Amino acid sequence: MLESIQGSALANWMRYTNGAMPIVEATHVLAAVLVFGTVLIVDLRLLGLVDSSRAFMRVSRETLRLTWLAFGVSVITGSLMFTTSPQTYFYNVAFQWKALALLGAGLNMALFQLLTSRGVATWNTQRPPHAARVAGLVSLVLWAAMVLLGRWIGFTKGYDFAVPPGVQLTFPG
Amino acid sequence: MRAFAEWLSTTAPSVAIQSRFWFIRLLQATHLLTAGVVAVSGLMIALRVLGVQRTDQSFTAVWARFAPWLAVSSSVMILTGIAQTLGDPVREFTSFSYWLKLALVLCCAAGTLLLARPARRAPPAADFPFAAKLVAAALVVFWLCIVLLGRIIAYDRAIWGSLSMRT
Numbered sequence: 415m416l417e418s419i420q421g422s423a424l425a426n427w428m429r430y431t432n433g434a435m436p437i438v439e440a441t442h443v444l445a446a447v448l449v450f451g452t453v454l455i456v457d458l459r460l461l462g463l464v465d466s467s468r469a470f471m472r473v474s475r476e477t478l479r480l481t482w483l484a485f486g487v488s489v490i491t492g493s494l495m496f497t498t499s500p501q502t503y504f505y506n507v508a509f510q511w512k513a514l515a516l517l518g519a520g521l522n523m524a525l526f527q528l529l530t531s532r533g534v535a536t537w538n539t540q541r542p543p544h545a546a547r548v549a550g551l552v553s554l555v556l557w558a559a560m561v562l563l564g565r566w567i568g569f570t571k572g573y574d575f576a577v578p579p580g581v582q583l584t585f586p587g
Numbered sequence: 588m589r590a591f592a593e594w595l596s597t598t599a600p601s602v603a604i605q606s607r608f609w610f611i612r613l614l615q616a617t618h619l620l621t622a623g624v625v626a627v628s629g630l631m632i633a634l635r636v637l638g639v640q641r642t643d644q645s646f647t648a649v650w651a652r653f654a655p656w657l658a659v660s661s662s663v664m665i666l667t668g669i670a671q672t673l674g675d676p677v678r679e680f681t682s683f684s685y686w687l688k689l690a691l692v693l694c695c696a697a698g699t700l701l702l703a704r705p706a707r708r709a710p711p712a713a714d715f716p717f718a719a720k721l722v723a724a725a726l727v728v729f730w731l732c733i734v735l736l737g738r739i740i741a742y743d744r745a746i747w748g749s750l751s752m753r754t
Binding site for chain 1: 627630731742
């Protein structure tokens with residue numbers, strides 16, 4: 415499967431189109447930091463640290479619209495980057511941890527929606543209960559980890575690296 | 588510029604950063620995370636003026652909520668940015684993206700302050716004049732471009748061609 419992704423027309427377009435990779439990668443970074451920044455607003459409200467006088471549902475509804483938009487862009491651009499070298503990414507430890515953090519954030523959000531937020535009417539304009547604060551803290555840690563692990567993929571896989579003296583690298587195209 | 592950058596790269600602070608690879612990684616990671624806080628705080632202020640976010644709150648309330656975060660995270664970004672520049676001055680100073688990013692950072696700082704002064708005096712429910720909305724729209728674009736350019740520095744020549752001073 416990984417080989418078929420690598421040989422796909424999309425992967426070839428990404429690899430051989432001038433400027434495609436830098437623009438897609440920069441857009442991915444932008445989307446990822448916007449996801450983190452907007453999630454931070456909701457998580458800090460869940461932790462009861464800011465926006466305490468505003469209804470949680472209002473903060474969540476208006477901010478998460480931006481989060482979902484940025485998340486959609488990051489998934490599309492991330493998938494495009496993945497096609498260029500799926501085997502390298504798949505076996506990259508930082509990538510695996512990032513995927514795990516994404517899964518964890520998704521589960522945390524699902525648990526929050528299904529269980530914790532059921533009683534939101536009782537604390538909508540007050541300090542959230544313990545379970546909601548824990549959900550906010552877990553979310554904050556996982557999304558920050560995703561941004562950092564994304565950067566770490568660059569360090570370990572490296573599109574942007576210094577070639578050691580005496581080493582001759584050749585690139586296709 | 589290149590000569591200055593090359594000289595700077597031989598100075599003690601620059602060599603100290605270059606020789607600590609973990610420190611460069613730490614700087615980049617911190618810079619990236621705070622970029623999220625800076626961009627979103629700046630965007631929230633601009634989007635309030637445009638009437639897209641937090642319309643139930645006065646501009647003063649939105650400013651009080653996000654301006655301190657913008658100030659603190661910007662300070663961290665500036666410090667980590669200076670340290671990264673010191674760590675690899677030739678790469679940064681020969682990059683067109685770097686200079687464009689700095690120009691946009693100055694525009695955003697000036698634009699946000701320009702927007703804040705009259706807006707804070709306006710009545711809570713007041714709609715903003717067209718000029719203020721124009722500044723806010725420009726700020727939205729600039730904040731997004733600043734983050735984009737931060738990553739594009741690595742690909743400066745490939746993106747900008749002859750505008751890049753890289754060889």
